[in-house]
Amino acid sequence: MDRLPTIEDVARAAQVSRQTVSNVLNTPAIVKPATRKRVEVAIRKLAYRPHASARRLRMRKSSTIAIRLDPMTNGISGALLDRFLHALTEQADDRGIRILLFTAADPAAEIEQIRKLRASGDVDAFVLTATFHGDPRTKWLVESDVPFVTFGRPWGADDMNHSTHLWVDVDGFAGMREATIHLIDRGSSRIGYVGWPSPSGTGDDRHRGWQTAVGERLALGDDDLTALNVSVEDRLEDARNAVVTLLEGDDRIDGLVCASDTLALGAMIAAASVGRSDLPIIGFDNSPVGQAIGLSSVDQTLDAVAGGALELLLGESGSDLVHRDAASGDARHRLITPHLVIRQPLRLLAPDAVSTPTATKNAVGNHRNGKETQ
């Protein structure tokens, strides 16, 4: 078989339950000798290695996992990886593992940093973020036999069944589909999509979620799907400008789903500025900014992502291992289903209202209309 054998394969070959295999591995004394022998034969035959990378890690002593931390850029969606880092640090600490931070300007620099940290013996394994199709980092890590897990799919052919490495990702397709169906269930019948330019593994996945939902549930043709689809870089201003154009050109639009909270906030401002501050808008990431302004959003459940990454890397107790296999069907990856959070949004006044001289009725107007000092 192309993938690594799982505990389920062993159970099937030995004609026992997964729990029995787990018992053989963890508490062999409680298993009948004949059964134990059958399981051990199956393990040898299939070359099953329980927690292969976990064992490798346990033999080392630094108990440290390293992850790249990027400079602060976008404070809205950019905080996602900070929240992941908090979850990872907390859950690693529960396992006696520490997190080491490093920086790198590009994939080549990251590989070099990993090589050095690995050579120093100070780091046992790595967590990589922001994977992309043809990622040179994961190729190098696999070839160099360095233990690692990625937050993000390999985005190659058949990631699910033949992944070349351990990964955790969030099912953006499912999340965006749920967000779109939520709006349809609440009465929206013409829902636009604000996303990133293709190709983008993550972006295209979320786009398909919207497309599938409106295709299944609404009578929209290909022309509609094209007209309702906006692609911009993940910047608030770009989203605002594009959504103003979209809404001015089509006043039947009665809902928007967006690939990020940055885009969603841009869309909220755009909607307010064309007198549509009541337009239902759903973002993605459930960012602190979104929470503060009452934006509905798809939550990536980063606790589950962090937990999944550590379980894949370090293994866990036998009973949990069984549960893991049952949940994902493959111990080499986890695809986490995100969670739609619905909120009552703050409603915005049209930005134009800000600069009208109505505010000059008192001294406040001087402030409001004053020159920017920053």
Next chain:
Amino acid sequence: MDRLPTIEDVARAAQVSRQTVSNVLNTPAIVKPATRKRVEVAIRKLAYRPHASARRLRMRKSSTIAIRLDPMTNGISGALLDRFLHALTEQADDRGIRILLFTAADPAAEIEQIRKLRASGDVDAFVLTATFHGDPRTKWLVESDVPFVTFGRPWGADDMNHSTHLWVDVDGFAGMREATIHLIDRGSSRIGYVGWPSPSGTGDDRHRGWQTAVGERLALGDDDLTALNVSVEDRLEDARNAVVTLLEGDDRIDGLVCASDTLALGAMIAAASVGRSDLPIIGFDNSPVGQAIGLSSVDQTLDAVAGGALELLLGESGSDLVHRDAASGDARHRLITPHLVIRQPLRLLAPDAVSTPTATKNAVGNHRNGKETQ
């Protein structure tokens, strides 16, 4: 003298410039022999140790600094320490230093973590955050002779001249004073303050900034200062409720300064809900949330804080050292002056407008007025 001798003390004793002392330390060949001798005598006499802790660090080899990372809580002001961590990691990387993360539930647990990390030899020094008066962590670290620097003052008597340890902090007094004077200059004459309950080192410092500015520039009596001062915990809802009460009780208030962006956003929502969405409001921290909604805010200049922390801990080249002494007057701490950022805010519709049935004119109303599903 109670404090460690500085390069200035040496310069004074040897009757030379600081630059000359720096030259003796770093490029002695360019200094005349007689001058060099005088400086060397002064160094010995005063027992001046250039970069004492830096030398200690350089003798070790882990090149690692550890810092506690807390669970995500408040996504608005709470992101401050994340932004500090980004700045610290980047600037540490420039110096070949790595950042190790750990967690701790309370000061005692943090001391225990530090003790273990120190014993393991994996960590050279520590950065502590959220210091408070009588902090047991800094007491223990000083007694244990562990190199560390705090982001936050000791908040004890005479921190500036006789600090028992290295610290960097942001001058909240100056920041809040600047914010208040900005509103006064733009025409506000009755400015409220939304802060945290006293005693709070950081909070009381910011409160004094407001109080000093309105005392100097506005004709407000003690009764006014009491009436205009709101104290709540750092929660959006609490701030909103308190500011609604404040504004309903005093319609002459024409500006608010707030001890955090969390409080400021609560104040913005409160102002909108009493029909005052034009009220000038300034926050503190320049958070991503504040940036997204156009909130004016006091920026803590975290790059400077991170750079200052590393310089204190690790020392720097001689010429920079001179500059450092000139700037702070004492190489044992840095008090960073924050920076007011003025923005054009998004204006909010009164939250009550959200639930009126006017939105039911189309299908959107079903969404808007629907039951929350989360």
